[in-house]
Amino acid sequence: MTPGDPNTVQPAGCIQSPDFDIRTDFPQYRIYQNGKYVESRKDLLDVWASSHVGFLIGCSFSFEDALTAAGLQPRHQRTGTIVAMYRSNIPLLPAGIFTGGHCIVSMRPYRPEQVDRVREVTRPYLSTHGEPVAWGWEGAKQLGIKEIKKPDFGEPQIFEEGEVPVFWACGVTPQMAVEAAGDRIKGLVFAHEPGHMLVTDWTVADLDNLRPGII
Structure with a gap:
């Protein structure tokens, strides 16, 4: 993902659309400051910066x-x-x-x-x-x-x-890595609120095609 671009995310640019915005399309977000959870919110519009990148798991x-x-x-x-x-x-x-x-x-x-x-x-x-x-x-x-x-x-x-x-x-596991890193992380990290994941139009068949040996 290009730094600062909220409309394209990895893996392999699987979502690339002006209709997609990683800052607003999750039901709820968690925000970490220097590795510590500080708040939950509905969007990231006023905290997203040009240096931020996003990815999906x-x-x-x-x-x-x-x-x-x-x-x-x-x-x-x-x-x-x-x-x-x-x-x-x-x-x-x-x-x-x-x-x-x-x-x-x-x-x-x-x-x-x-x-x-x-x-x-x-x-x-x-x-x-x-x-x-x-x-x-x-x-x-x-x-x-x-x-x-x-x-x-x-x-x-x-x-x-x-x-x-x-x-x-x-998929909440990466947040535990952020918490464990603590103040070795300088600045903000964003994640989904547990139980509030991004819903895409990928189907079970699409996921099946990601199996080793398929692509």
Whole structure:
């Protein structure tokens, strides 16, 4: 993306249109100053500068149509809630000034006998986090999650009898890298408010074409 250009974003210029504006097209934004969260807002019009660049990463919401088509509709869709997200103990790989932080995971409840099918359906969507990183109550323990009813972001999910948590990598994770970098980041960083992602016209078929070996 050309610095200061809010109308074109990566990857590979996947969105390039005067109708697109990264400063206004998310439902809600989070603003970080020197690595610290300072506020949430509806647009970035008065804080976006000519030096800023923007990019998009995948979201696990993108494979939920495939789950629903397989008879595995996520609970938060049925209850009208925001998916539960947790801080895990999975460390992030260092890159430049980003030398700390841990992965955020999203969670959807399923019955144990459904987990293999859930993994199969979501595995191809590597651009939107792919298959789960852990599942079951032992999996929650391994991730360092102690209070499943108290997510760090989003809303608690209702568990039906016999269901277990299933966890995916989450697009909120880069914000943890920003927080860990702290004042090594000079100036503003913008991100989406958890549960308030950008909606594009990319389809599940478009994402399927991003699989290794396709392009």
